[in-house]
Structures are given as C-alpha cells and as structure tokens.
Amino acid sequence: MERRHRVVVVGAGFGGLALVKSLEGVPVDVVLVDSNNFHTFQPLLYQVATAGLDGDDIAHPVRGIVARQGGDIDVRLGTVTSLDLDRRTVHFDDGPPLEYDELVLAAGAVTATYGVPGVAEHAFGLKNLADALGLRAHVLHQFERVAVDRSLIDEGVLNFVIAGGGPTGVELAGGLVELFDRVLVKDFPTLDVRRARVVLVEPADRLLSTFSPRLSGMARRTLAGRGVEVVLGVGVAGTDGKVVELTDGSRVPVGTLVWTAGITASPLARQVAEQLGDDALTRGGRIVVGPQLTVPGHDEVFVIGDLAGSTDDAGDLLPQVAPVAMQGGAFVGEVIRARRDGVEVGWFRYRDKGSMATIGRHAAVAQLPGGIRLSGTPGWLAWLGLHLVMLVGFRNRVNVLVNWAWNYLTYDRASRLIVGESPPKE
Amino acid sequence: MERRHRVVVVGAGFGGLALVKSLEGVPVDVVLVDSNNFHTFQPLLYQVATAGLDGDDIAHPVRGIVARQGGDIDVRLGTVTSLDLDRRTVHFDDGPPLEYDELVLAAGAVTATYGVPGVAEHAFGLKNLADALGLRAHVLHQFERVAVDRSLIDEGVLNFVIAGGGPTGVELAGGLVELFDRVLVKDFPTLDVRRARVVLVEPADRLLSTFSPRLSGMARRTLAGRGVEVVLGVGVAGTDGKVVELTDGSRVPVGTLVWTAGITASPLARQVAEQLGDDALTRGGRIVVGPQLTVPGHDEVFVIGDLAGSTDDAGDLLPQVAPVAMQGGAFVGEVIRARRDGVEVGWFRYRDKGSMATIGRHAAVAQLPGGIRLSGTPGWLAWLGLHLVMLVGFRNRVNVLVNWAWNYLTYDRASRLIVGESPPKE
Numbered sequence: 001m002e003r004r005h006r007v008v009v010v011g012a013g014f015g016g017l018a019l020v021k022s023l024e025g026v027p028v029d030v031v032l033v034d035s036n037n038f039h040t041f042q043p044l045l046y047q048v049a050t051a052g053l054d055g056d057d058i059a060h061p062v063r064g065i066v067a068r069q070g071g072d073i074d075v076r077l078g079t080v081t082s083l084d085l086d087r088r089t090v091h092f093d094d095g096p097p098l099e100y101d102e103l104v105l106a107a108g109a110v111t112a113t114y115g116v117p118g119v120a121e122h123a124f125g126l127k128n129l130a131d132a133l134g135l136r137a138h139v140l141h142q143f144e145r146v147a148v149d150r151s152l153i154d155e156g157v158l159n160f161v162i163a164g165g166g167p168t169g170v171e172l173a174g175g176l177v178e179l180f181d182r183v184l185v186k187d188f189p190t191l192d193v194r195r196a197r198v199v200l201v202e203p204a205d206r207l208l209s210t211f212s213p214r215l216s217g218m219a220r221r222t223l224a225g226r227g228v229e230v231v232l233g234v235g236v237a238g239t240d241g242k243v244v245e246l247t248d249g250s251r252v253p254v255g256t257l258v259w260t261a262g263i264t265a266s267p268l269a270r271q272v273a274e275q276l277g278d279d280a281l282t283r284g285g286r287i288v289v290g291p292q293l294t295v296p297g298h299d300e301v302f303v304i305g306d307l308a309g310s311t312d313d314a315g316d317l318l319p320q321v322a323p324v325a326m327q328g329g330a331f332v333g334e335v336i337r338a339r340r341d342g343v344e345v346g347w348f349r350y351r352d353k354g355s356m357a358t359i360g361r362h363a364a365v366a367q368l369p370g371g372i373r374l375s376g377t378p379g380w381l382a383w384l385g386l387h388l389v390m391l392v393g394f395r396n397r398v399n400v401l402v403n404w405a406w407n408y409l410t411y412d413r414a415s416r417l418i419v420g421e422s423p424p425k426e
Numbered sequence: 427m428e429r430r431h432r433v434v435v436v437g438a439g440f441g442g443l444a445l446v447k448s449l450e451g452v453p454v455d456v457v458l459v460d461s462n463n464f465h466t467f468q469p470l471l472y473q474v475a476t477a478g479l480d481g482d483d484i485a486h487p488v489r490g491i492v493a494r495q496g497g498d499i500d501v502r503l504g505t506v507t508s509l510d511l512d513r514r515t516v517h518f519d520d521g522p523p524l525e526y527d528e529l530v531l532a533a534g535a536v537t538a539t540y541g542v543p544g545v546a547e548h549a550f551g552l553k554n555l556a557d558a559l560g561l562r563a564h565v566l567h568q569f570e571r572v573a574v575d576r577s578l579i580d581e582g583v584l585n586f587v588i589a590g591g592g593p594t595g596v597e598l599a600g601g602l603v604e605l606f607d608r609v610l611v612k613d614f615p616t617l618d619v620r621r622a623r624v625v626l627v628e629p630a631d632r633l634l635s636t637f638s639p640r641l642s643g644m645a646r647r648t649l650a651g652r653g654v655e656v657v658l659g660v661g662v663a664g665t666d667g668k669v670v671e672l673t674d675g676s677r678v679p680v681g682t683l684v685w686t687a688g689i690t691a692s693p694l695a696r697q698v699a700e701q702l703g704d705d706a707l708t709r710g711g712r713i714v715v716g717p718q719l720t721v722p723g724h725d726e727v728f729v730i731g732d733l734a735g736s737t738d739d740a741g742d743l744l745p746q747v748a749p750v751a752m753q754g755g756a757f758v759g760e761v762i763r764a765r766r767d768g769v770e771v772g773w774f775r776y777r778d779k780g781s782m783a784t785i786g787r788h789a790a791v792a793q794l795p796g797g798i799r800l801s802g803t804p805g806w807l808a809w810l811g812l813h814l815v816m817l818v819g820f821r822n823r824v825n826v827l828v829n830w831a832w833n834y835l836t837y838d839r840a841s842r843l844i845v846g847e848s849p850p851k852e
Contacts, residue, residue: 056480063613077570095574144503148521393618
C-alpha cells in the first residue's frame with residue numbers, strides 16, 4: 001500500500017499548532033514532531049519563574065491537543081538531529097528517520113548570549129519550561145541561603161540582575177518585586193527582604209523598544225515605583241557568576257543573572273545552511289524564505305515563526321513573536337490545502353494585532369491596532385483576558401484562573417516549590 | 427541576650443506539622459527543618475505518578491503554612507547530616523549547626539529494597555515528589571518509545587510490574603490502568619494500548635493485609651476486573667532492568683518496575699544508633715521510644731511518626747501511617763506545653779481512625795472505627811472527601827477539586843507532561 005501524502009511539522013509551538021489546526025480536513029497525513037510531549041505557553045514563562053503559576057498551568061500535552069482536533073495526525077517525540085533535503089528525510093536522536101512530502105520547520109528560537117563572557121555558564125535563560133522551573137528554584141533558594149547566613153546579603157546573594165529590557169525582562173522584573181514584596185516578606189518575617197535588589201539592564205535608551213516611547217516611559221516609571229532599579233544605555237559586559245560587569249565599567253555583586261537580552265533561531269537553521277550554504281540564512285541566523293514562506297529551491301519546505309526570515313513589505317524581518325508564528329502557520333496550511341486543490345494563493349502578509357507587556361498587579365502596557373494604547377489597570381485587564389483566551393486547553397484556563405484569583409485576593413503564591421530541576425548556578 | 431527555649435523539629439511531614447500546630451501559643455522558639463521547602467501530601471503521590479494531579483497540587487510551601495499560623499516559628503531548609511545528643515546540636519550539610527533545648531525527630535521513612543538484587547538500581551520508588559514526577563515521565567516515555575517502534579512491545583516495554591500489594595501498590599495499579607484505558611488510548615489512537623500490562627505482585631496471600639479479608643478480596647476482584655494482573659503469594663526475586671524474576675521462578679520482561687514493597691526509617695535513625703548503640707533501634711530500624719515518645723535517657727529528644735518505634739498496648743509497633751504521625755505530633759506538643767506549665771500528662775495512646783485505599787473511579791475500600799466497612803462508590807466518596815479536607819492549604823484544595831472534576835467529567839488528564847526530572851531508567 002502506498003503511503004498518503006505526508007506533511008512533517010517540526011515544532012509544537014504557536015506556529016506548529018496553528019498549522020496543524022489549519023490543515024483540518026485536508027487529506028494528508030500529518031506528523032507533528034517536538035522534543036517535548038507538551039506545548040509551552042511561552043508568554044507566561046515569567047509567571048512560572050516568579051511562582052505565580054505552576055509549570056503544568058502553562059504546558060499542555062501535544063497528544064491531547066491534536067486528539068481533540070481529530071484527523072490523521074501523528075505525534076513524534078524526538079529531537080531532530082539532521083535534515084536531508086534531497087532525500088526529503090528527517091533524522092532523529094532516537095528511532096527511525098521519517099520521510100516527508102512537505103516539511104514545515106517551526107522549531108522557534110533559543111537564547112543567544114552573543115559570546116558575552118560567562119553568560120552561557122552562569123546566567124539563566126527564560127525560553128522554556130525547564131528554564132522557568134530552574135530559575136524559580138534558584139531564586140527561592142537564594143532566600144533560603146540568606147535565612148541561614150545573613151552575611152550572604154552583603155556578598156550580593158539577594159541581587160537579581162536581568163539583562164534585557166524587552167517584554168520578558170520587564171515582566172520578569174515586575175514579577176520578581178511582586179514575589180518579594182508581597183509573598184517572601186511574609187515567608188521570611190525575620191529577614192529584611194527589602195534588601196533584595198532587582199536590577200534591569202538595557203543597552204538602548206528605553207525599555208520595550210518596540211512600543212511607543214510614551215508606553216516605554218510608563219513601564220520604566222511603574223517599575224521604578226515598585227522598586228526595580230532600571231539602568232538604561234548600559235549592557236552586560238561579562239560575569240564570573242559572583243559579579244556582573246556592566247559596559248560602563250561598574251560592577252554589581254550578584255546571586256542571580258537572568259539573560260533575556262537575545263534570542264537566535266533554533267539550531268535547525270544551521271542544518272539547513274549546511275546543505276544550502278550560508279546564504280540560506282539571514283543576518284540573525286534565521287532561514288531565508290520566499291513570499292510563500294518556502295525555502296528557495298525547495299518549494300516543499302516551509303519555515304514559519306521565530307525560525308523564519310520572513311519580511312514585511314519594506315523588506316524588514318518580522319518580529320519573533322507569537323502572532324507572526326500563528327499567522328504563518330495558518331498561511332502555510334492554506335498553501336498546502338490550495339496545492340492539493342490546484343488553486344492559487346497569494347503571498348504571506350503579517351497583520352500586526354498589537355503587543356502587550358505586563359508589569360504586575362494593575363499595570364500593563366498594550367499597543368493595539370488603530371493607535372489604541374492602554375496602560376495601568378485597563379492595560380492589565382486586557383492583558384489578563386487575552387492570555388486567558390489564548391491559553392491552550394480549557395482545563396489549563398480554569399487552573400490559571402484559580403491561581404491568578406488566589407494570588408490576587410491573598411497576595412499569596414502557592415507555587416513557590418523548590419523542585420530539583422536544576423542545581424543552583426554559582 | 428539569652429536565647430529563648432528552642433524546639434527543633436526535623437521533618438515537615440504530617441507529624442512535624444501537627445506538632446508545630448499544637449505548639450501554638452507556647453512561649454518557645456520553634457525551628458522547623460526539612461530538606462525540601464514544601465510539605466508533600468504523600469497519600470496522593472500515586473495520583474501525580476499517574477498524571478491525575480499536578481505535582482504542585484500535593485505540595486505546599488512550608489513557610490506559607492507556618493506563616494499562616496503565626497508565632498515564633500523559623501524554617502530551616504537543609505539536610506541533617508549528624509546529631510550530637512550530648513551537646514544538643516544538629517549539624518547540616520550547609521550552614522552553621524543549630525542548638526536545641528528540645529528536639530523532635532519526625533523525618534519519616536524511605537523506600538527499603540531489602541537487598542533484592544537490581545531493585546535499588548532499576549526500580550522506581552514512590553515516597554516523595556521527585557519519585558512521583560520521575561515515574562510519571564518514565565511511564566509516558568515508554569508509550570512514546572513504542573509509538574516510534576512497535577517491536578518494543580514484544581520486548582516488554584509496556585509491561586509495568588508493581589511490587590507490593592499494600593495501599594500504595596493497589597492505588598498505583600488502579601491509577602495506571604485508568605490512565606491507560608481512559609486517556610492514553612485516546613492519545614495513541616494507532617497504538618493497541620490494551621497490550622500494556624499492569625502486574626501487581628504481593629508475597630502475602632491477599633492484598634491490603636491490614637484490611638479485613640473481605641475488603642482485600644473486593645480490592646483484588648475490582649483490580650482484576652479493570653485489567654490488573656494480581657499475583658499473590660509471589661515476590662520479586664531480582665531484576666536486571668529488562669526482566670523481573672519472581673520468587674516462583676517465572677520471569678516477566680518489563681519496561682517499568684515500581685517498588686512499593688517496603689519502607690524503612692529515615693537514615694536519621696542510624697545517626698541516633700551511632701551515639702546510643704544499636705539497642706536504640708527496633709527490629710525495623712525505627713528509634714525506640716518510651717511511653718511519652720522520648721528517647722530513653724534523653725527526655726529532651728522526641729521521635730514521632732514513621733521514624734518512631736512507638737507501640738500499642740500489646741507492645742506491637744504502630745503502623746507507619748499518617749494518623750499515627752499526626753497524633754504523635756499533637757501529643758508531643760502537649761508534653762512540651764505541659765512541661766513548661768509544670769503539669770503532668772499521660773502516655774501516648776494511638777486511636778485508630780480507620781484506613782482507606784482507592785482503586786479508581788467509583789471504587790475504594792474503607793475500614794472505619796466501629797466495624798464500618800465501605801466499598802465501591804460510597805467508599806470512593808468517603809475517600810475523596812477525607813483527602814480533600816486533609817490537603818493542606820485552601821488553594822491546593824481548589825486546584826485538586828478542579829483537576830479531579832475535570833478528570834471525572836472528561837476522562838482526560840491534563841498533567842501528563844514529561845518534564846525531565848530524571849532520566850528514564852533502563
């Protein structure tokens with residue numbers, strides 16, 4: 001028996017899931033590949049890291065998602081080790097290779113440290129669930145250490161430096177001060193928790209550079225008002241794990257350094273470049289794609305999301321955010337469907353739906369289409385509602401709501417468990 | 427300034443928490459020591475292992491619990507490495523030692539493999555949260571492996587052997603078949619999930635030997651009716667990780683071996699024996715205590731819970747279950763209070779409140795005081811209600827309720843994430 005036309009999708013993030021959904025009813029076999037058996041709702045990783053949500057609240061089993069959808073979708077748990085574009089085959093770390101008729105690469109991005117000395121060894125990233133759980137355990141562990149030996153405060157063990165003033169850095173900074181001021185201050189009644197410092201370092205002259213300057217300013221003032229030390233125009237020059245050196249020459253003793261200052265395309269991009277040459281990658285290491293999100297010379301290979309070098313009408317690279325990935329996934333699904341129906345589709349065009357970042361309780365900034373700008377409580381409510389609706393899976397939504405309501409009403413956070421995911425970094 | 431009278435409590439399980447609660451209002455400084463920063467609700471570990479509950483649902487931060495109580499309670503995160511009973515000092519793996527005026531040892535028990543070959547290396551225990559998360563990841567991973575390579579079924583990768591037919595073994599067996607038959611059968615539509623085998627092995631001639639023979643029989647029949655292979659009168663003789671050899675000489679190829687066949691007192695018991703001699707321990711390795719739960723010759727040292735060799739009126743060791751620990755904790759709190767008030771208290775006497783074990787949806791057995799015996803749906807409802815009431819922390823209760831209601835209504839389990847807590851055992 002000849003096998004049916006097979007579409008292999010690498011990555012069960014926002015892009016991969018949107019694609020699978022848009023293929024509903026198309027008579028092809030779909031294999032969804034991911035190295036985890038769950039989808040991670042990345043925008044809320046900072047909530048896990050700051051003990052506001054459980055890890056399980058923002059992760060949903062991939063098999064459960066696709067089973068609900070029905071259709072001929074298979075799931076493969078595994079890590080892609082190489083691609084053979086000529087033989088149309090994907091190879092894995094474990095188990096047999098997989099042939100495809102069409103391939104969609106949606107493997108996202110990973111933390112990039114740009115070679116800044118010591119960052120890869122000593123800093124925490126915040127790109128996946130293991131990162132978030134490891135950071136949570138580490139942060140809480142610092143307070144436990146200081147509770148036993150107060151002199152560690154003078155060594156900087158309660159100094160938390162966040163490199164990067166984008167949405168992730170801003171949200172993490174806001175979440176940390178809230179965790180400290182509302183929760184840990186009660187957990188450690190004999191400790192002067194106010195001595196904990198959160199320092200947010202951003203090389204540009206403002207936070208949230210993709211937002212309007214007015215919203216950037218509001219974010220900075222709100223964070224500063226809540227006790228975050230915002231340092232603009234300065235970057236991290238290096239660290240030995242005990243001290244962070246900034247580009248202005250100043251040195252900050254540190255117990256925790258979080259690096260949210262850069263991402264780069266998944267290592268899958270390099271595997272494509274090995275076969276097609278370095279011209280196959282954009283300057284930021286993404287895979288060059290045509291207007292239908294295919295790899296030049298390989299119409300059967302699509303790239304979407306953070307991994308794709310897709311551009312806007314002006315030729316600028318699109319931002320590496322969830323809406324781009326989701327729209328790309330839906331578009332590629334349409335292309336695959338149209339090819340089977342023998343009809344034409346146009347080019348991919350990203351429609352900006354706006355962006356949001358939350359700073360904490362009753363404070364968020366939102367920049368919506370049509371020039372609508374929200375901040376403060378309205379921004380926060382918009383942020384809350386959008387993220388609840390977006391969260392995959394009804395049950396997760398209920399649990400997230402329970403956790404949020406609980407946190408809101410009590411200023412408590414029940415998720416502050418130190419589970420040994422990763423040894424504390426020194 | 428002279429320090430106040432200090433009570434050091436080692437272990438934040440049911441016993442340690444009951445003690446701390448019963449010391450409310452007593453003018454002493456309490457230091458609660460644990461190697462985790464959370465209390466684990468051990469009776470529901472099997473629910474985490476079978477993806478019915480999130481890890482965070484059954485764990486609650488110790489500092490949150492004691493902060494709610496108020497009073498002069500300090501928490502120390504650390505592992506006790508040695509005790510100096512003469513100098514009244516506790517030593518830790520990290521940080522300075524701690525002096526005490528009164529010491530309460532409530533460190534519980536750990537898995538005991540009794541030297542059965544290969545069990546320590548290849549079997550999973552189910553005594554703590556890391557065990558449960560590791561087992562969950564491993565179980566789900568076996569199905570993912572088989573999904574890629576069906577021939578692994580013939581090698582026994584989907585055979586799950588549980589050694590020990592006590593409550594933990596029975597509940598785990600029931601939870602596993604429910605996970606397979608209700609959830610994974612939908613997650614793996616192209617896999618013949620019914621080929622997965624759950625084998626429950628018990629050397630005695632019945633399951634749940636502390637229950638009445640009638641309830642034992644009901645448990646066996648219910649499990650068998652749901653597809654568990656119950657093997658009585660046979661134990662595990664050894665394993666190499668691929669095959670389990672039973673004491674009747676038969677061999678079962680296996681992907682997962684779970685050992686619930688024995689526990690032994692925490693290693694703290696050995697530290698006491700090092701100072702007081704081996705006579706300080708009972709045959710099962712617990713610490714010998716007098717009628718007020720103190721160590722002979724050391725009135726200032728109490729032992730409660732699974733670690734204590736406390737006995738009933740007939741001189742038999744009390745069972746190592748939560749109610750004994752909780753009543754012991756409450757009793758020692760009274761003794762400490764009475765000493766300060768200069769009044770007398772009697773001896774510790776355990777009041778049996780009954781015991782329960784659940785087999786799955788609509789099936790549990792309960793043996794209550796006054797000869798009341800419940801089974802089937804009434805037993806299950808009693809079990810459900812009791813555990814919800816007992817769960818520490820209101821928020822955990824809400825979440826557990828949400829998860830259970832969700833599981834019940836949909837036969838779905840959202841917690842089936844493979845998070846890399848432990849590498850799969852081979």
